[in-house]
Amino acid sequence: MMVLVDHNLEGYVVLLQGALASSGWLDLLEIRFVLFEDLQLPTDSSDRTAWRFAQSNQIILLTANRSMKDKDSLEQTIREENTLTSLPVITIGSVGRLSNREYREQCAARLVEIAMYPENYQGVGRIFIP
Numbered sequence: 834m835m836v837l838v839d840h841n842l843e844g845y846v847v848l849l850q851g852a853l854a855s856s857g858w859l860d861l862l863e864i865r866f867v868l869f870e871d872l873q874l875p876t877d878s879s880d881r882t883a884w885r886f887a888q889s890n891q892i893i894l895l896t897a898n899r900s901m902k903d904k905d906s907l908e909q910t911i912r913e914e915n916t917l918t919s920l921p922v923i924t925i926g927s928v929g930r931l932s933n934r935e936y937r938e939q940c941a942a943r944l945v946e947i948a949m950y951p952e953n954y955q956g957v958g959r960i961f962i963p
Contacts, residue, residue: 834948835865836923837887839896840876843868845931846895852934852941864948867892880907884914884922893920893947897928908959917956923947926961939963 838846846866853859869876874886884907887894901908907922923944930936943962947954954960 835892837892837894848931852937858945879905881905881910884910894922897925911958915958921954921957922959924961
């Protein structure tokens with residue numbers, strides 16, 4: 834499973850990836866974190882553009898602060914365009930807490946659960962983790 838890391842999480846994803854590696858999950862599951870730039874997606878892309886890109890490429894979007902501030906906000910996009918087959922957006926509830934090992938491990942565990950059974954989460958729109 835490919836996970837598109839929102840630009841506001843670029844520095845933090847290393848911690849999450851470390852939690853997955855240290856617990857052995859990356860040996861068992863194929864979870865690949867990619868950045869916007871890895872996929873030639875501009876970092877200033879609108880929420881709608883990022884969501885559509887992720888959906889059309891079957892990539893889960895991992896974010897922390899996408900909100901409902903305008904017509905192209907992530908929440909508005911999900912409300913308007915989400916379908917029963919759409920992959921969920923995973924939102925980390927408290928990015929600052931990723932420096933806490935226990936919180937980070939909880940987030941990693943939820944991410945693993947979603948990656949193992951993505952069909953169980955299609956159409957839900959957004960999942961807040963942990």
